[in-house]
Amino acid sequence: xxxxxxxxVLIATVAxxxxxxxxxxxxxxxxxxxxxxxxLNLGVDGVMLLGAFGGYYAVLxxxxxxxxxxxxxxxxxxxxxxxxxxxVTLKAEQGISGIGIYLFGLGFSDLLFQKWVGTPLPIKAFxxxxxPVLSDIPIIGEMLFRHSAVVYIAFAxxxxxxxxxxxxxxxxxxxxxxxxxxxxDSLGVSVTKVRYxxxxxxxxxAGVAGAALAIDLKIFQQNLTNAAGFIAIALVYFGAWRxxxxxxxxxxxxxxNSIVLQLKTxxxxxxxxxxxxxxxPAIVTILALVIVAQRFKPPAALTxxxxxxx
Amino acid sequence: xxxxxxxxxxxxxVLASDNVDFDxxxxxxxxxxxxxxxxxxxxxxxxxxxxxADEGEVRLHGEPLSIKNPTDAIxxxxxxxxxxxxxxxxxxxxxxxxxxxxxxxxxxxxLDAVSERIVELGETxxxxxxxxxxxxxxxVGEQQRVEIIKALYREAKLLILDEPTAVLTPQEVDQxxxxxxxxxxxxxGLIFISHKLHEVLALSTRITVLRHGKVTxxxxxxxxxxxxxxxxxxxxAVKLAPDKTEAKPGNVALKxxxxxxxxxxxxDGVRDLDLDVHAGEILxxxxxxxxxxxxxxEAIAGLRAPSAGSIEIAGTEVVGMTPKQVRTTGLAYVPExxxxxxxxxxxxxxxxxxxxxxxxxxxxxxxxxxxxxIKKHSRQLVDEYTVKTPTLDTPxxxxxxxxxxxxxxxxxxxxxPEVLVAAQPTRGVDIGAAEYIHTRLIKQRDEDxxxxxxxxxxxxxxxxxxxxxxxxxxxxxxxxxxxxxxxxEVGLMMAGVEQDETA
Ligand SMILES: Nc1ncnc2c1ncn2[C@@H]1O[C@H](COP(=O)(O)OP(=O)(O)OP(=O)(O)O)[C@@H](O)[C@H]1O
Ligand SMILES: [Mg+2]
Numbered sequence: 001x002x003x004x005x006x007x008x009v010l011i012a013t014v015a016x017x018x019x020x021x022x023x024x025x026x027x028x029x030x031x032x033x034x035x036x037x038x039x040l041n042l043g044v045d046g047v048m049l050l051g052a053f054g055g056y057y058a059v060l061x062x063x064x065x066x067x068x069x070x071x072x073x074x075x076x077x078x079x080x081x082x083x084x085x086x087x088v089t090l091k092a093e094q095g096i097s098g099i100g101i102y103l104f105g106l107g108f109s110d111l112l113f114q115k116w117v118g119t120p121l122p123i124k125a126f127x128x129x130x131x132p133v134l135s136d137i138p139i140i141g142e143m144l145f146r147h148s149a150v151v152y153i154a155f156a157x158x159x160x161x162x163x164x165x166x167x168x169x170x171x172x173x174x175x176x177x178x179x180x181x182x183x184x185d186s187l188g189v190s191v192t193k194v195r196y197x198x199x200x201x202x203x204x205x206a207g208v209a210g211a212a213l214a215i216d217l218k219i220f221q222q223n224l225t226n227a228a229g230f231i232a233i234a235l236v237y238f239g240a241w242r243x244x245x246x247x248x249x250x251x252x253x254x255x256x257n258s259i260v261l262q263l264k265t266x267x268x269x270x271x272x273x274x275x276x277x278x279x280x281p282a283i284v285t286i287l288a289l290v291i292v293a294q295r296f297k298p299p300a301a302l303t304x305x306x307x308x309x310x
Numbered sequence: 311x312x313x314x315x316x317x318x319x320x321x322x323x324v325l326a327s328d329n330v331d332f333d334x335x336x337x338x339x340x341x342x343x344x345x346x347x348x349x350x351x352x353x354x355x356x357x358x359x360x361x362x363a364d365e366g367e368v369r370l371h372g373e374p375l376s377i378k379n380p381t382d383a384i385x386x387x388x389x390x391x392x393x394x395x396x397x398x399x400x401x402x403x404x405x406x407x408x409x410x411x412x413x414x415x416x417x418x419x420x421l422d423a424v425s426e427r428i429v430e431l432g433e434t435x436x437x438x439x440x441x442x443x444x445x446x447x448x449x450v451g452e453q454q455r456v457e458i459i460k461a462l463y464r465e466a467k468l469l470i471l472d473e474p475t476a477v478l479t480p481q482e483v484d485q486x487x488x489x490x491x492x493x494x495x496x497x498x499g500l501i502f503i504s505h506k507l508h509e510v511l512a513l514s515t516r517i518t519v520l521r522h523g524k525v526t527x528x529x530x531x532x533x534x535x536x537x538x539x540x541x542x543x544x545x546x547a548v549k550l551a552p553d554k555t556e557a558k559p560g561n562v563a564l565k566x567x568x569x570x571x572x573x574x575x576x577x578d579g580v581r582d583l584d585l586d587v588h589a590g591e592i593l594x595x596x597x598x599x600x601x602x603x604x605x606x607x608e609a610i611a612g613l614r615a616p617s618a619g620s621i622e623i624a625g626t627e628v629v630g631m632t633p634k635q636v637r638t639t640g641l642a643y644v645p646e647x648x649x650x651x652x653x654x655x656x657x658x659x660x661x662x663x664x665x666x667x668x669x670x671x672x673x674x675x676x677x678x679x680x681x682x683x684i685k686k687h688s689r690q691l692v693d694e695y696t697v698k699t700p701t702l703d704t705p706x707x708x709x710x711x712x713x714x715x716x717x718x719x720x721x722x723x724x725x726x727p728e729v730l731v732a733a734q735p736t737r738g739v740d741i742g743a744a745e746y747i748h749t750r751l752i753k754q755r756d757e758d759x760x761x762x763x764x765x766x767x768x769x770x771x772x773x774x775x776x777x778x779x780x781x782x783x784x785x786x787x788x789x790x791x792x793x794x795x796x797x798x799e800v801g802l803m804m805a806g807v808e809q810d811e812t813a
Binding site for chain 1: 338379380383394396398401409411413417418419
């Protein structure tokens with residue numbers, strides 16, 4: 001155990017935790033937008049997988065990681081739109097349609113992978129950017145300021161989301177539509193438009209989350225996300241529908257994951273336990289969810305389709 | 311300013327508006343009167359763009375107008391205060407007002423500017439609210455003011471008020487009327503809906519009566535009386551005060567000692583309360599809302615755990631029981647928030663009526679529901695209480711506001727409970743139905759039920775109760791005899807003045 005508490009290992013664990021939190025942070029911020037407007041989207045993991053494959057394939061073919069991320073964005077937007085059509089316009093049962101998207105993403109990303117790639121070839125990763133001055137701070141600099149641009153973007157998305165939700169007109173409409181769509185409608189706010197917008201944002205961020213994950217791992221394989229999309233949904237509840245809370249949840253998950261990985265590499269956890277240990281992050285997150293989330297109420301209109309004059 | 315001509319609107323199985331003509335002039339209060347389900351809200355929702363009329367024409371200032379959604383209505387200066395408030399509870403007053411409006415700061419909110427204007431409007435029209443307070447923290451009367459401010463902020467010239475007084479205390483109604491009269495004098499056109507005839511007579515300039523979706527008459531307020539209006543509405547003479555004989559109180563059926571109940575927001579809402587209700591009497595509980603009446607009712611029903619004290623129903627201690635267990639000791643409960651606690655909107659009328667009896671053997675046949683028996687029972691209650699519904703299989707949310715109330719009251723009064731707790735039993739129901747509910751309450755009393763009736767309507771408290779308890783800040787200020795007490799006395803007690811000080 002004493003091996004673990006060395007400076008090098010601790011730095012690697014914290015830095016690793018931050019990196020592992022990134023895809024979850026993107027995905028759950030996106031899911032949070034949808035839920036704040038009253039739509040529960042269970043399809044996140046499917047969109048992440050499609051974004052992951054798209055991003056991986058684009059980088060494989062072009063060697064351009066930014067193009068990979070952009071492909072993730074495009075795929076995310078398309079599937080955000082599809083989700084919106086199903087749950088807002090067609091008023092499909094939100095749980096079922098989300099599972100449909102998940103299953104589609106799971107199967108289709110693997111199918112394309114088998115057909116177009118076959119053997120997994122590694123791709124280029126995001127370049128690291130050392131923030132001037134800050135990255136030279138001992139220990140902290142190495143933990144926090146020597147990451148790739150995607151990591152900085154993910155964490156910058158947190159205050160940005162807070163700003164959108166709390167300070168803009170659009171954010172006010174999102175909150176109103178998620179809490180009382182009839183009231184919003186009676187003031188001429190289009191419930192449909194607001195929900196389309198949040199679901200497209202959610203899809204976009206899920207696609208980015210997937211692409212970021214694949215490019216960070218430099219690989220694609222079947223079910224690459226390992227249900228991270230579902231953890232992302234849980235993190236929205238954990239974070240009480242607030243960006244900072246969601247970030248806390250993503251970091252908790254990332255750190256537990258990173259600690260388990262380190263303990264495994266150092267041989268502190270025996271090999272035979274590794275399956276159980278792999279479940280630890282999910283278990284810790286869910287337990288924390290149960291303890292934390294009970295005190296907060298979800299948006300009142302969550303999962304309820306809206307129809308005028310009912 | 312407004313003319314509606316030949317408006318017709320059909321719902322599955324109902325003709326909600328049948329060739330209705332309706333108009334409003336600037337500077338008048340035109341009241342729409344009618345029984346529950348007569349089509350008042352429907353007509354107003356058509357005007358506000360929430361429903362589309364099947365036939366008919368709307369003209370504003372002589373121009374034909376097509377109002378497809380609330381935005382159209384708002385742009386044409388029409389504002390509506392809905393029967394069920396249209397506010398977003400976690401948002402602040404300013405946010406609720408600003409919602410849907412263009413911000414002076416582009417994509418950013420301009421809540422400080424909005425707040426300033428809210429305060430200005432508040433000063434002009436006596437609508438005082440704190441712009442930064444979230445809605446959920448406010449009393450209903452304040453929420454009502456926010457609704458009016460929302461409409462005035464959008465420069466509404468024609469204001470629709472669908473039962474704005476149903477949830478207000480008498481003092482709040484007086485305040486509201488001051489504001490409304492001022493708006494009228496400023497040249498606004500007001501459409502007012504209420505089931506309380508004295509309010510209608512006090513505020514209106516003109517009254518139009520709807521029955522079964524049709525206009526049955528339109529009269530100026532001069533010369534109208536409560537009796538004449540009631541007659542026009544119901545089509546027969548209505549007794550405005552119920553007949554009743556002397557109560558013959560028996561044993562104590564509901565015994566409350568040292569009860570303390572905490573509020574949601576901290577602090578005790580009911581403080582060391584003692585109360586006895588005897589079998590065969592109606593104890594009316596008067597008081598301004600928010601003085602602990604709701605908490606008391608919920609504690610009795612097992613919906614809220616008291617922090618101290620005891621409640622006995624027919625000799626059984628019920629503190630600590632689940633609501634279902636409390637019911638089996640012989641309690642029937644008509645909750646105040648009937649839409650929330652009393653009915654399930656997506657369930658049909660007959661399912662809602664069955665809700666409390668679903669384990670009753672009458673409705674089970676070898677463990678399965680006996681739909682024949684259920685239908686028969688529901689049909690009987692629906693007819694008896696004149697619940698207006700197209701079929702028994704209509705979802706409850708499609709009923710008009712007052713008919714949902716009647717459905718729940720029918721269900722709760724259908725058994726022979728030991729104790730009945732009825733909170734605001736006639737709120738939102740029309741006078742014909744109110745008359746029937748009062749008669750039923752008295753009949754129930756004569757069958758030896760102990761009745762605790764909570765009401766803010768002093769006419770009801772005086773007309774129905776055998777004894778009147780006045781609640782103030784979680785305590786009983788005193789118990790008076792409605793035959794000898796005056797309204798002034800009770801009014802003072804409601805404001806916290808001790809009984810002997812008033813003598
Ligand atoms: N969305 C709807 N779907 C089906 N039927 C409806 C709907 N809305 C109203 N109705 C029916 O139309 C009729 C008129 O209802 P409305 O709400 O206009 O009555 P109201 O006069 O406002 O009554 P109350 O005094 O009880 O509020 C009722 O029979 C009601 O059941
Ligand atoms: Mg109505």
